[in-house]
Amino acid sequence: MVLENLIVNNYLRALIILIAFFMIIKIIVFIIEKIVLRAAKKTKTEIDDKIIRKINKPLSFLVLIIGVRIAILELSLKEDTAITISKIISTILIIFVFYLVYRVIDVLIENWGRKWAKRTRSTLDDSLLNLSHRAIMIVVFVIALLYILNFWEIEITPLLASLGIAGIAVAFALQSTLGNIFGGISLILDKRIKVGDVVFLDQDTKGTVLDVGLRSTKIRTFDNEVIIMPNGKLADMKIQNIALPDSKVRVVIPFSVAYGSDINRVKKIVLNEISKITEQRFESIGP
Numbered sequence: 001m002v003l004e005n006l007i008v009n010n011y012l013r014a015l016i017i018l019i020a021f022f023m024i025i026k027i028i029v030f031i032i033e034k035i036v037l038r039a040a041k042k043t044k045t046e047i048d049d050k051i052i053r054k055i056n057k058p059l060s061f062l063v064l065i066i067g068v069r070i071a072i073l074e075l076s077l078k079e080d081t082a083i084t085i086s087k088i089i090s091t092i093l094i095i096f097v098f099y100l101v102y103r104v105i106d107v108l109i110e111n112w113g114r115k116w117a118k119r120t121r122s123t124l125d126d127s128l129l130n131l132s133h134r135a136i137m138i139v140v141f142v143i144a145l146l147y148i149l150n151f152w153e154i155e156i157t158p159l160l161a162s163l164g165i166a167g168i169a170v171a172f173a174l175q176s177t178l179g180n181i182f183g184g185i186s187l188i189l190d191k192r193i194k195v196g197d198v199v200f201l202d203q204d205t206k207g208t209v210l211d212v213g214l215r216s217t218k219i220r221t222f223d224n225e226v227i228i229m230p231n232g233k234l235a236d237m238k239i240q241n242i243a244l245p246d247s248k249v250r251v252v253i254p255f256s257v258a259y260g261s262d263i264n265r266v267k268k269i270v271l272n273e274i275s276k277i278t279e280q281r282f283e284s285i286g287p
Helices: 002-006 010-041 047-073 079-119 124-151 156-173 175-190 231-235 263-285
Strands: 198-200 206-212 216-221 226-230
Touching: 010 047, 047 079, 079 124, 124 156, 175 216, 175 231, 216 231, 226 231
Parallel strands: none
Antiparallel strands: 198 206, 206 216, 216 226
């Protein structure tokens, strides 16, 4: 190499390579922020803008890791040590590559899902979109893990077979967790509750639904406290959803008046009191 002829010291060559790749990162960031993003803003779609913003920093780290790997090759290390370090850095590279893939897929599904959700009146697709983000992350993580194991020459087939047997034991151990996950899916598919609904579960659990997650549901009470309810338990409970079938609510207020009272005046007073109670009710529920 030309660099070896110019610089004899291995450590100095490695340092120069790191500095060079650091400068390359600065140039890449400058090009992305000043040129690529400006060009992306001129297009009709926003998906390219989102992808560029998502992969900007991970791509810079990826280039830096490549520089570190090349710099280490310049050092006169023992063969076993050099191979181990090279594999470790390559593993980090694989992780970053899969992370970049995840960010791109996540943006694509987010963009497609939001467009699809706007075309429908139902809020079911919004809840499924939130679940899809978590599902994508799990799928990409599993694929990356299997690829890394194969890279380290670890036999995957026996591992998958053992996982099948261990999966049964894990399923029993995580029975409550799996019950919560399937409970959350059933809540979303049955459209029993959605974000923004006001629900009454029991005497101590009343409030507005903040989030329907994969494992639990968050409910903000009228005292501005957050209750986290497992979905498995919530799916088996009797839920009084005052937002269904519509937002109208009937309130029964027992009262009595003395004989000989003016009927018209009583009606006027009752209507005023009902109006005040309704306003207080909606203020306590909050946005």
